[in-house]
Amino acid sequence: MFFKHWPVLLVDDEPDVLSISKLAMKNFTVYGLPLKIYTAASKAEAIALMNDNVEVGCSLAVAFLDVVMETDSAGLELCDYIRNTMGNSLTQVFVRTGQPGLAPEREVIDKYDINGYFTKMEATENKLYSLIKSSVRQYLAYGMATDTLELITQLVVATGSRRRISYALTSVCGTGFDQTDTPRWIIIDGVLLFPPDETDAEKTMTILLKMLMAREGLNLSPEGDKYVRDEVSGCQLIHICSTASKSEVSFLFSSHFAPPHKIVELMYSFTTALAIAWHKSEES
């Protein structure tokens, strides 16, 4: 939800393939955001890059892996590394090979947890375009769903103690590093959860909140819960109204793109869970 671009990794030992693919993908956008393309010429180089760069290591959306590189199955081993050693099941991994004889499609897809297989001959610009579009969408939806589930689980575990809920939420609220242009605030019963040190930051938040609260937005429930997005600033609000069983919660954030409805629903589930958990918890 807070991506500025979609990190994509191309691994191929042929420099020409890398540069042509890079060129072809240069102007692709998904949800209006460009791709950020990382390249590696071998399995070893790709692993080093993943351990060295937090974006490739933690937030990689799509990977295209050549099969035959330093060994006949280096690309497949790399796929295994991503899935099993790094425990990354989110990244959409595609295998593309110049020698389908060495890694037959059915065998590969049966044995490795990949999202697609194609030969280099098939890799036209249009094919890449549709793959990138669909796989980034898939990546975002899957990632948001997994994280939402994890957060809700944490909220359930922490229910009873507001301090523990705050701990669980530290990974959501943020105005820190890398987040200055996509700040997120959570306001519960009128109180900002992690107030920043500086008053002007809190003032900005208050103005934004007032502006969005005044709008009608998208109605999410009969109680009046709503989602509002300001087209110009990209600021968004998910607001949960207080009832007998839940607190009033405003999740205010700014992102670089307008999320599809499914994503809004996921964020709404999280916010609702928070409103209920908070209501049922004590200070300590």
Place this chain on the structure above:
Amino acid sequence: MRVLLISSAYNGLCQRVHVELDYLGHDISVTLALSAEDVRKAVNLFQPDVIVCPFLKEKIPKDVYSTHHCIIIHPGIRGDRGPSSLDWAIMDDEEEWGVTALQAVEEMDAGDIWSSPRFKMRPASKASIYRREVTHAAIGAVVETLSHIEAKDVAPEPLNYADPKIHGRLRPLMKQPDRCIDWTCDNVQTILKKIRAGDSNPGVLDTINGEEYYLYGVYEENQLQGWQPGEIIAKRHGAICRAAIDGAVWISHLKRKNVSKQPFYKRFFGNNRVYDYKLPAARILGELVADVPESPIDPLYMGTDKTFKEIWYEEENQVGYLHFDFHNGAMDTEQCRRLRLAYQIAEERPTKVLVLMGGTDFWSNGIHLNAIEAADNPANESWRNINAIDDVVWEIITTQTKFTVSAVWGGAGAGGAMALLAADKVWAREGAVFNPHYRTMGLYGSEYWTYSLPKRVGPVKALELTETPLPLGMKKAKAIGYIDEILSDHYDEYRQQVKQKAEALACHPDYERLLDEKNQRRQKDEQAKPLALYRAAELQHMKMNFAGKFYGGDINYHEARYNFVHKVRPKETAAYLAKHLRVDMARFNELRQPLAY
């Protein structure tokens, strides 16, 4: 007794006093001396029998010390007074120094004396002496004083300067002109002394290429030489070597003078990064030392030359001793990679036991927060650092050819306290203190702790240790199985014990069988759940800390790191330390419990 600790910071000495008194069965609460009001509130809520101030720069309010037994720990001998005791002791080449436990009175350090143990001085930095000798003596003084107060058997002695036994005196604050190095006439020994007296705070102010810097971390060099005293003649792993009139010295860290502090928000918007905290010297100087030659050193240094070395190795009677003495125990990405390489070479040596000795003050404190803060992309650097330290730990856990031992003389914290569990055996000095938790930094933690910690202490204790960020004393650590052996608190004795135990293990009649059993255990564990899965799961949690893109990154980690690096004082004493606040909380629910730092 109910003992309230009042301290300027929850530093190593305060932690040790906390741990020791807790072990003796006293009821302890801690408050930071953030304001007179805070202190009064803590005293009122906790109603202590005794107040102990292990490390206090502030004055205690009169109404507190006049109504309670209030003991101040002063790092000086009987009669010594003033804020720069240790600095002067180092500067004046004192052979012996001491710690005094005094009653708090209006005049600073002038109260009646309860106890004043002495110790032999050692050529080391002020911080190192404070952590080792001062802390050891202070614990003795506190325990003795409390037993006298409890038994009401001895009254404290008034300070009487007419007494010929009193050698101490009132010394002023040591200022920069007292510390100043004159490169044209100070010899190596004087330079060492001056820098050590100000290390780790405030440092010695010196001018390099027209700019002012504080100098820290000094080491003697007996090979390199230069013509121009003060000139930078070499660099090594971030340290710089400067010529002196009779040799050369290495300086490992610098801090730029006079950089105004930036608030948390503004520093992200500005492009000009200012490093107003301690960093490796070459990094601070940047371009200035670009042409200075790098002085190479073996990855597994086995020499005995006096020089700047972070990693070195000794070998005797089939036992290898790998030392890694990183400044303040923090290991950045490069240092982790060098340590891994050194470990791999040491593993190849024909030994039966490899002892991981750590450093003199700390075994390890995990990732290098200052280096991360200074990186262009701190989230990226955190990720690299964690992966690099995990690689080191992986090497240790998967060692099959010999037994590994973590011998812990100094303290260990965060990732360091978990990394030491990678070895087959853990032996620690009696006075060591571990902080096996990541919470204060807002991190989940890695270093395979989800594998090694529950394996040693069980899942319940593992959760307790990591959830409540309290220091762990060695007696408790032994009782819960965190460590295997407690060794002596005296350095020479400790080294002797490590040597004896390691050699006994190497010569064990059943060595081969034991080694075989160890490898089988590891194999069984690997079959149950591969190490890679532990790491993947830990890093999965860390991803949220470093680069959460779906819901967000972790404000706690980045802000906590900033506060740690810039030594920002917390606004209130954390509730896990302040027992009195917990009592307060139970009665008055409106008090919000602060987050973990």
